Amino acid sequence: MKLRWDTAVGVLLVAxxxxxxGTTDGFASRDNLAFAFxxxxxVALMAxxxxxxxxxxxVDLSVASMLGLGSALTGQLWDAGWAFxxxxxxxxxxxxxxxxxxxxxxxxxxxxxLAVTIxxxxxxxxxxxxVLGTGAITDxxxxxxxxxxxxxxxxxxxxxxxxxxFIVLAAIAAVVLHATGLGRSLFAIGAQEDAAYFAGxxxxxxxxxxxxxxxxxxxxxxxxxxxxxxxxxxxxxxxFEMLVIASxxxxxxxxDGGKGTLFGAVAGVLLIGVLKNLLTLNDVANEVQVIVTGxxxxxxxxxxxxxxxxxxxxxxxxxxxTS
Amino acid sequence: xxxSPARRRAATTAAAVCALAVALAGCGGTxxxxxDNSGPxxxxxxxxxxxxxxKGLKLAFLPKQINNPYEKLIDQAGITxxxxxxxxxxxxxxxxxxxxxxxxxxNTLVQQRQDxxxxxxxxPNAVCGPLKQAMKKxxxxxxxxxxxxxACRQLFINQAGSEEIGRSQVxxxxxxxxxxxxxxxxxxxxxxxxxxxxxxxxKDELSKPAYKNMKLVKTVYGDDDDQKSFQETxxxxxxxxxxxxxxxxxxxxxxxAARYISGSSYEGKVVLNGLGxxxxxxxxxxxxxxxxxSLWDPKKLGYLGSYAAAALxxxxxxxxxxxxxxxxxxxxxxxxxxxxxxxxxxxVFDKANIDKFDF
Numbered sequence: 114m115k116l117r118w119d120t121a122v123g124v125l126l127v128a129x130x131x132x133x134x135g136t137t138d139g140f141a142s143r144d145n146l147a148f149a150f151x152x153x154x155x156v157a158l159m160a161x162x163x164x165x166x167x168x169x170x171x172v173d174l175s176v177a178s179m180l181g182l183g184s185a186l187t188g189q190l191w192d193a194g195w196a197f198x199x200x201x202x203x204x205x206x207x208x209x210x211x212x213x214x215x216x217x218x219x220x221x222x223x224x225x226x227l228a229v230t231i232x233x234x235x236x237x238x239x240x241x242x243x244v245l246g247t248g249a250i251t252d253x254x255x256x257x258x259x260x261x262x263x264x265x266x267x268x269x270x271x272x273x274x275x276x277x278x279f280i281v282l283a284a285i286a287a288v289v290l291h292a293t294g295l296g297r298s299l300f301a302i303g304a305q306e307d308a309a310y311f312a313g314x315x316x317x318x319x320x321x322x323x324x325x326x327x328x329x330x331x332x333x334x335x336x337x338x339x340x341x342x343x344x345x346x347x348x349x350x351x352x353f354e355m356l357v358i359a360s361x362x363x364x365x366x367x368x369d370g371g372k373g374t375l376f377g378a379v380a381g382v383l384l385i386g387v388l389k390n391l392l393t394l395n396d397v398a399n400e401v402q403v404i405v406t407g408x409x410x411x412x413x414x415x416x417x418x419x420x421x422x423x424x425x426x427x428x429x430x431x432x433x434x435t436s
Numbered sequence: 437x438x439x440s441p442a443r444r445r446a447a448t449t450a451a452a453v454c455a456l457a458v459a460l461a462g463c464g465g466t467x468x469x470x471x472d473n474s475g476p477x478x479x480x481x482x483x484x485x486x487x488x489x490x491k492g493l494k495l496a497f498l499p500k501q502i503n504n505p506y507e508k509l510i511d512q513a514g515i516t517x518x519x520x521x522x523x524x525x526x527x528x529x530x531x532x533x534x535x536x537x538x539x540x541x542x543n544t545l546v547q548q549r550q551d552x553x554x555x556x557x558x559x560p561n562a563v564c565g566p567l568k569q570a571m572k573k574x575x576x577x578x579x580x581x582x583x584x585x586x587a588c589r590q591l592f593i594n595q596a597g598s599e600e601i602g603r604s605q606v607x608x609x610x611x612x613x614x615x616x617x618x619x620x621x622x623x624x625x626x627x628x629x630x631x632x633x634x635x636x637x638x639k640d641e642l643s644k645p646a647y648k649n650m651k652l653v654k655t656v657y658g659d660d661d662d663q664k665s666f667q668e669t670x671x672x673x674x675x676x677x678x679x680x681x682x683x684x685x686x687x688x689x690x691x692x693a694a695r696y697i698s699g700s701s702y703e704g705k706v707v708l709n710g711l712g713x714x715x716x717x718x719x720x721x722x723x724x725x726x727x728x729x730s731l732w733d734p735k736k737l738g739y740l741g742s743y744a745a746a747a748l749x750x751x752x753x754x755x756x757x758x759x760x761x762x763x764x765x766x767x768x769x770x771x772x773x774x775x776x777x778x779x780x781x782x783x784v785f786d787k788a789n790i791d792k793f794d795f
Contacts, residue, residue: 139547144569148543249535251561251585262565263543342536344562351534393544399502399531 118365118417119377126384133391140394146271148263153386154275155180155334155350159357161286162327164378167361169323170303170370174230176331177353178237179211183335185241188250188345197257204332211237212328216321234354241347250345261340275337287375303370359406360385363413476586476755476775477571483754490750493523495742496545498538498555500582502529506734507556507581509795513738514554520764521746535559542566546573552745556581564588576748580741586774590748590755593741595732597778602637604781609681609709612727616649617680620672622693624660624686634685658689665692673702684710690729694720714785714793721790730782734795737779740766744777
């Protein structure tokens with residue numbers, strides 16, 4: 114029997130959620146739930162393209178820096194008196210260009226994505242600092258801020274607009290990954306890139322597209338982040354790339370590529386979000402929270418391998434005793 | 437061959453992402469306009485100066501970063517003070533000092549129904565939304581050490597007024613020098629707002645007749661860098677052989693200057709005063725290089741913050757200018773302009789009291 118790690122994470126998520134309902138005052142309140150999910154909105158958004166990338170055996174470490182660049186641009190253009198309707202497409206375009214640079218370096222120059230995006234992680238964050246410096250731009254009006262803040266929810270629910278956007282995009286990503294030819298080609302590329310190439314898949318084009326989508330969504334996450342906190346800064350979202358990758362791996366997507374589900378990745382993001390909220394509500398120290406997340410991550414990478422090893426050993430023993 | 441339909445689908449996906457993104461942001465249609473974050477938070481409540489401090493108040497301290505030793509001192513003192521009036525204090529916070537990291541803590545403190553949140557803000561605006569939410573739910577908000585935008589808190593506990601710091605530096609040095617001789621200032625960076633404000637008040641104080649025999653010969657900048665401050669001190673003493681005193685209103689500067697003087701022929705001939713921390717300066721006070729220096733006492737800051745939050749939560753004050761309350765053993769305080777409460781004159785540290793402080 115094979116353990117499905119993504120199912121296990123889903124069950125764990127439900128268990129943590131129910132524990133929260135049963136044990137912690139204030140957890141079940143509409144405000145808290147709206148907050149808990151909105152709090153990880155940007156990480157969740159960026160985790161979607163990241164899932165597709167990791168399935169295809171790639172990684173994009175520059176996502177959080179692109180978020181910072183998006184935030185810095187949003188602030189600077191807003192401060193210069195541009196209309197928000199113009200700013201958003203510009204920021205998205207910059208995200209596309211950033212993604213193209215990543216994708217181009219990976220597919221045309223042939224560098225590994227880890228090396229490329231470590232470089233652009235520094236580059237995009239540096240550009241963000243050039244755009245905005247060390248200051249902050251803050252006077253975003255209610256008209257725009259209300260779309261991202263924790264207090265504006267879709268009427269009758271505890272879902273905020275960034276979360277709704279995430280649900281829609283997650284549904285699209287799930288269909289793409291699990292029900293289309295493109296999705297199948299991602300698994301093929303992740304499992305055996307050369308084989309995929311010789312089977313006639315347009316490997317480079319697919320990879321380029323993934324990096325572009327990743328850049329686009331990260332830049333947009335920068336807009337969401339800026340409005341949600343009402344503070345555009347070049348250092349916004351610093352370190353988020355680790356959180357994004359950790360969520361995806363926690364959800365059982367194999368870092369070696371070729372294996373994983375979108376359901377698992379989503380469950381991974383939500384688990385990290387709900388757990389953080391629950392631990393904070395119970396005054397668990399930040400250091401302990403980091404350790405808990407770390408342990409979960411190690412477990413998520415280790416458990417499936419452990420199960421395989423144990424079952425292989427059992428199999429061998431069974432074979433030995435019958436012979 | 438699957439790539440062609442796959443590509444078309446992928447393009448559709450990307451287009452959908454774009455459209456959604458634009459749709460989400462593209463509502464309304466204005467550009468930058470002013471937002472009112474300037475005035476302090478207003479309340480409709482009336483202050484009742486005679487109200488007793490409520491029992492069992494829950495106060496939460498939210499420092500910039502949980503491992504910031506300076507703020508830990510403040511928070512611990514505040515928690516102890518809460519015990520004095522029958523309340524309960526606690527310290528929670530993020531392990532990094534980024535702009536947004538305090539926000540999730542504010543939300544959870546609201547859910548936990550704390551009576552007051554005391555915050556040293558990492559970013560004056562990023563914490564604003566949730567703090568306003570907290571105040572809407574009748575949770576009192578007090579900023580300390582590092583202020584938020586005034587609209588997002590009811591009170592700001594300021595360690596010391598700029599004028600008081602500037603003038604007292606000159607007064608202390610003048611007493612040590614018997615009001616005569618050449619003096620110099622060793623500052624941090626040339627454009628540090630707080631330093632320049634202090635220096636302006638120092639110059640103004642020096643223009644009074646009492647100081648007619650004292651002369652400020654030069655202001656040098658050590659850039660809050662130990663080496664540079666050390667060299668600037670060296671240069672200063674070389675260039676002005678008649679120099680009698682140095683004011684270093686920077687913790688980095690005063691320690692570097694003390695280090696230079698203690699090993700040079702100027703020891704005992706030049707008086708050094710300024711702002712420093714006891715742990716940095718202990719050695720130089722004990723070996724006689726420095727007679728005294730000053731800084732605010734972080735423990736008093738936390739103590740005052742705790743009582744101010746309790747006074748707010750008990751309805752004694754609302755945060756309006758002119759309201760008065762009693763802060764335990766520190767005595768009576770008055771709320772100033774923009775909800776600001778000033779702790780008081782800086783504490784002077786010398787041989788007699790320095791061992792009582794550890795920060």
